[in-house]
Amino acid sequence: MSFRLNAEQVDIKTAAREFCEREVKPIAAQVDRDRQFPMETIRKMAPLGFMGMAISQEYGGCGFGTLENTLVIEEVSRCCASTGATVVVHNAFVCPVIERCGTEEQKRKFLIPLAQGEKLGAYALTEPDSGSDISSIRTRAQLRDEKFVVNGSKCFVTNGGKADIYIVFAKGEEGFMALIAERGHEELFFGKPERLLGMRATSTSSLYLNDCMIPRENLIGRPGQALEIAKEGLVDLRIGIAAQAVGIAQAALETSVGYAGQRVQFGQPIGRFQAIQRMLVDMATEIEAARSLIYRCAAMRDRGEDSVKEASMAKLFASEVAVRSTKKAIKVHGGYGYMRDFPLERFARDARVTAIYGDPSEIQRNIIANILLGYKD
Template sequence: MTVERMLHTPEAEQLLDLTGEIVDKELAPRASQDEEEGVFPREVFRVLGGAGLLGLPYPGEYGGGDQPYGVYLQVVEELARGWLAVGLGVSVHTLSCYPLAAFGSEEQKAALLPAMLGGDLLGAYCLSETASGSDAAAMTTRAEPVEGGYRLNGAKAWITHGGEADYYSLFARTGAPDSGARGISCFHVPDGTPGLGSAPPERKMGMRSSPTAGVLLDDVGIGADALIGEEGQGFGIALSALDSGRLGIAACAVGVAQAALDAAVAYSRERRQFGSAIGDFQGVGFMLADMATQIAASRALYLSAAALRDAGRPFGRQAAMAKLMATDTAMRVTTDAVQVFGGYGYTRDFPVERYMREAKVLQIVEGTNQVQRLVISRHLAKEGS
């Protein structure tokens, strides 16, 4: 199905054409089997990095693509249409680059960003803990100052690329245990640092090709130059990063929903009952119309939020709205796609059951949709409508 693009330049058109080619030739044909077997496609991220797709919204001087955020998000959507594990992986990697790109020193950027943006390295974002998921300010992982740097102890939970990442953008408490949001700092921790380990991957209902695991820190020694920004600035960095990351999740959700709609439309044309294609019956045709409308509205909402970000204007409320609407839409659309397929939709012979399982996690990651409603309502109480 042809999707209307919101493009800025011929270069953006070429990037999306390239992404679509990679999706159709490299990702979509292998997604179902690799998901079934739980294969993590690490080499795909190197291919995407070589194609210039891992650093799109970051400055060219550090190896990024100098692209508007709206263009980057459309690339993420297209990747998620072919394989959510890859689209989400690119979104998480981009999120992991954000603290250093936005708050790092010039020396840190020059030393680290080119490899992070060029595809040689894959990142992870370490904020959540077992007892402090939505309440990130309650984290207990500590970074104790020592001579020449810090010593990290604790554990992070639900980390995408945990155990597979080449570096971790990690948040830990440098203040007193009761210091709340004010006592959190951000660090760049390379894989292979002594004392850094990971728990076994979580056994998930979907997204089996995207490893999610706890990250364990046992007297992990890092230098003072691993601190990103200033001590105590970490919580602000985390919230700022999540505003952008939520738009990545919204784009992933639209991609999954689009894949489900494409499959449902194609099936509705082929499947015949009572002498007609099932898509000719209003019960199915109206369902498809609602699915297409919800997807288009969700896409417009994330692109609208991205336009605010690109213009340097506040976009946190709109990012929460986009994440909320797009992921709820993905859940509805994938559920309806299974219904269009009938009994076949409940089998693994068709991809819509996988899309339905994958859509569920998007309502949870990077802030549950209940948290998004809280964010939106707080903005309304403070700013009005």
């Protein structure tokens, strides 16, 4: 199978890189330092179609696929992982879930403004006592007078408080369900943004529902179908996070190559030393392998093939490559790599969470092992 991008995909990647070099990269250090959500940058992406890459044109998107979406996510994350996280959640979970499982009315009302970048999306799945075990969520939804009365709390909601549309997972009398809530719904509250180690410019917060009234027509799919909806959505999310991780690793590699060619010690650039060369080679080789795995997985997804195992492999490998690559990049820079004046410490902080959110590496290994061994649990 050829992994060569076609001319249109090359153009998408080039356009994304040019935009990010111009609009995203120059402010990446500042928004990280100030913990400032990059809403203005997100708005600038909308006219380019970056907020609806994989959504059909009928619903306001560009009509491309998962592969094209990963190209954009990679380029955004190469310049600013915080902005990349916002795009990942919006593009690789919220929009695909609504297009795949939503009613025609929901697509018209919610998906079109999401795909056109007029509104921002988020999902609320994780709870204080429910992480990777999504079947243990405690948020409850009770149908009353054609509205679901929802009570519970969610944590680690990426885009929390900034997004306009939220997919909220809850348990009802007929099983688990996915509901669309809108910012401004009565009795829907947000906690203050968490102070994160990395991706500090994201808005990650708790969400509280206290007798929150959500119209019955905002139910996605059928009652009892939400676990399948979440699991399918997580496949897209993991591909997006994998692309984000490769973007971070690529930034670390490019910065290190530039530094190795300029930094002179013992009368020659440090790039002449084999110890430095080996670190750069290891980084470049692993990044290219991770990218190929992601592109293959994305292509499988676009062909409608089962890609659960491949998505977990892509996220597992790419996230750990990002962690290793940023660690090596700090070594290449020596003492300067440890200084906040250089971007390496930001890359390292940002890389770490790619191996955590969307389920950590240990869960990815469990998923892959169960499929390899034929286990159903």
